[in-house]
Amino acid sequence: MKELEKTKRISIAATLFILAVIIGLLTYKRPKNIYAINTKDTLEKITSANYFTTLEELKNPEYVLIDVRNQYEFEKGHLENAINIYAPEILSDDNIKVFNELKESNKMAILYGNNPQEPNAPFLILYQLGFDNIKLLAIENSYLQNKLISKNTVVEKSEADITAFINESVKKANATETVKKEVVAPPKKVITIEKKKKAEAEGGC
Amino acid sequence: MVKKKIAKVLAFRYKILAAILILLAGGLVLLPKYQKHEGIKPEELLSNTISPERYMTTDRLAHILINQDPSFILIDVRDEKSFASYSLPNAINIPLEKLFDEGSDSYLNQNQFDVVLFSNDNFYADQAWILCNRLGYKHMRVLKGGVNEWYATIINPLKPADNMPVTDFELYATRKAASMFFGVVYPEQVKVEAPVIVKEAPKKVITIEKKKKAEAEGGC
The missing domain is CATH 1.20.5 (Single alpha-helices involved in coiled-coils or other helix-helix interfaces)
Structure with missing residues (x-):
């Protein structure tokens, strides 16, 4: 009889344990957005793959333009057939749905902003979430008489050779320095002319 | 039974x-x-990346470098070739591809120093920042505009036009002084210096006038 009671207790504990596990599993909320790749793989992908497009390549029917600027700027002027998804709202349910649909239909999402840096963050976050059908449009926008003008640019282009500039400035300065030295007037010599002493009037008769 | x-x-x-x-x-x-699913949540990462808090201006960086603030580390995420041709003083080169290599972790994931990432503009530096931020690395900054902006503002500052406000002229003066600190020499800088060297205090010639001896008056 004693043994029976013991087993009873064990089985009760076991069922309670299992219940706890089941409740835990049922109440576990799956996070809405999950990274599909870790940081190391992301780094490898973004340093090896070419994810830039140019304005000329936009004619591709597979490409869908997405404007990450705010609504005001979007309404002021945007590229043809672009959808406006403001960067801070890129992870909202509706917008994620849009990206999922694009991925399912094998279309490329082309992100753009006023410069290539602007869509960089949304691009990288979506990329880490597993949307590999995304590219960046490397353009720079400006306005002329309220009309949007977009130009292709190159990201991370070195604009000036600073070492050369510094060396050049040193050279220039040295050149002028030598000229300058010649100009320097020698200090004036102060010639003190000793006046001849007047012969003292000698007293005499 | x-x-x-x-x-x-x-x-x-x-x-x-x-x-x-x-x-x-x-x-x-x-x-x-x-x-x-390592690192912080995507939503959190997004809000971190949207805020411009991480950016540091070139003027601020120049100030830090000139004062030799020891609490900052500069990290150049460009490739070795660009690093060899020019980089900011005392910068460490960690090319973007090698960001998560073994050696670089000790620079990035620490609490002692503020890390300033930079590249030619802030595109690659931003990418490095985003990946580090996902891993929860603290004290990371990005140089706004990168080396190109550094050149345009500090190394070769644009002289303000005559009709611009005084503050612009003051800014230009400090930037010019900073550029001299980083090795640029201006022709007028030498001009200013030249008279300083020459200016030796001219010897004053003090002629002591001798009192005229009272003339011997002729007299009997």
């Missing part, structure tokens, strides 16, 4: 319990899928 039967049923019950536990353990096999 009855006891034996009960014991048999009980033994069977244990088997069921064991089977359920094994099934649940099997569920753990599915978990490695979530290992990829």
